[in-house]
Each structure stands twice: as C-alpha cells, then as structure tokens.
Amino acid sequence: xxxxxxxxxxxxxxxxxxxxxxxxxxxxxxxxxxxxxxxxxxxxxxxxxxxxxxxxxxxxxxxxxxxxxxxxxxxxxxxxxxxxxxxxxxxxxxxxxxxxxxxxxxxxxxxx
Amino acid sequence: xxxxxxxxxxxxxxxxxxxxxxxxxxxxxxxxxxxxxxxxxxxxxxxxxxxxxxxxxxxxxxxxxxxxxxxxxxxxxxxxxxxxxxxxxxxxxxxxxxxxxxxxxxxxxxxxxxxx
Numbered sequence: 474x475x476x477x478x479x480x481x482x483x484x485x486x487x488x489x490x491x492x493x494x495x496x497x498x499x500x501x502x503x504x505x506x507x508x509x510x511x512x513x514x515x516x517x518x519x520x521x522x523x524x525x526x527x528x529x530x531x532x533x534x535x536x537x538x539x540x541x542x543x544x545x546x547x548x549x550x551x552x553x554x555x556x557x558x559x560x561x562x563x564x565x566x567x568x569x570x571x572x573x574x575x576x577x578x579x580x581x582x583x584x585x
Numbered sequence: 586x587x588x589x590x591x592x593x594x595x596x597x598x599x600x601x602x603x604x605x606x607x608x609x610x611x612x613x614x615x616x617x618x619x620x621x622x623x624x625x626x627x628x629x630x631x632x633x634x635x636x637x638x639x640x641x642x643x644x645x646x647x648x649x650x651x652x653x654x655x656x657x658x659x660x661x662x663x664x665x666x667x668x669x670x671x672x673x674x675x676x677x678x679x680x681x682x683x684x685x686x687x688x689x690x691x692x693x694x695x696x697x698x699x700x701x
Binding site: 508513 | 589618620625626627628629630633641643675677689690691692693694695697
C-alpha cells in the first residue's frame with residue numbers, strides 16, 4: 474500500500490513562479506525524503522527531513538514537515554524549465570530497516 | 586559519485602520466458618532494492634536486500650524472485666514473464682544504517698520491460 478500520497482497529481486506553471494506540492498502519509502516515520510524524476514530516468518534524491526525537524530532548505534527548495542498532520546510540502550521557488558519533472562515523496566517508517574514507501578508523484582511542467 | 590547501473594535500458598520478452606534484470610552498485614552499500622513503476626501508481630517495492638544472501642519481500646513480490654550473491658549485485662528474476670509485468674523496473678541502493686539518520690536511495694536509470 475502507498476504510504477506517501479502527493480497532491481496535486483499535476484501542476485503547470487510558468488518560469489519564475491513558485492511550485493508547491495504536498496505529501497500525506499499514514500504511519501509514524503523516521504524521516505521523509507523528496508525525489509525528482511526526469512522523464513524516463515531514475516529518481517534523484519533532493520532533500521531529507523527528519524521527524525524532529527519542521528523545515529529545511531536546500532537552494533531553491535523548501536520542505537516542511539508536520540508530523541501531527543502527517544504531511545509534508547515541497548516548495549520550489551523561482552522555477553525554471555529544467556525543473557520540469559515528476560516529484561515523489563518517500564517515507565521511512567519507524568521499524569522499516571531503511572525501506573521506503575513512495576507516493577504516486579506530482580508531475581510538474583514549467584513553461585518558458 | 587555513487588553509480589547504480591542496470592543491465593538494459595529496454596528489454597522485450599515473450600510471455601513465459603525467464604527474465605533476468607541485473608543491478609550493480611559501486612559504493613559498497615548494504616541495502617539494495619527493486620521497484621516497479623507504473624503510471625498513476627508510483628514506485629512499488631518488489632524485493633529488497635540488506636545484506637549478501639539476505640532478501641525480504643516488498644509489497645508486490647508475486648511472480649518475482651531475487652538473488653544477491655555478491656554485495657554489489659542484486660538480480661531480479663521473472664520466473665515466467667507475463668504481460669502484466671510490462672513495466673519500468675528501477676533498482677536502488679543505500680547505506681545500511683536505518684532509522685532517523687536517514688539514507689537516501691541512489692537509483693539506476695531503469696529498465697523498461699515489455700512482455701509480449
């Protein structure tokens with residue numbers, strides 16, 4: 474069963490705009506990670522946020538985590554055409570031995 | 586840089602054939618994973634391994650088996666391929682420390698398998 478579920482399923486924005494996507498999950502986690510996948514490729518790790526953290530930044534990425542609501546958000550600021558990709562959240566459940574649950578992803582299209 | 590390689594980018598097989606998908610990582614990672622990815626379903630874990638000769642079933646192990654004879658290599662086997670196994674298969678690896686420290690997974694480029 475899927476642990477993380479992203480929302481929206483698809484997002485279309487123009488260059489320079491911000492893109493926000495959300496992830497909800499069901500059980501207690503050790504950490505939550507966000508990955509990007511360019512069309513037809515493998516996934517690339519973007520950022521990890523631990524269960525005791527509330528916010529984290531990496532370049533143009535900002536991730537928040539609300540464990541009381543079991544949700545996370547990924548914000549991409551000042552988007553570029555190169556940000557066009559699918560974005561997935563992955564949760565590492567507390568006793569999972571490093572096994573992740575991935576959501577179905579948010580497909581982001583950034584038009585010039 | 587961590588590199589995870591998969592034996593084929595594209596593969597076409599016939600129903601009933603035995604199919605081997607190979608994955609190799611070069612960073613001495615303990616954990617290795619096989620996922621399949623289908624539109625609208627995200628990544629679903631088939632099998633994972635946390636050590637040589639160790640394997641654990643994921644969410645959808647039916648119709649698949651795995652082999653890990655060496656630390657760097659994790660093979661996915663489709664014993665008798667069926668059309669519903671047409672999918673993108675992704676291999677990943679990570680360090681073996683679990684828990685709050687968190688370990689990113691490094692993915693291979695994927696194998697798009699078509700079963701006719």
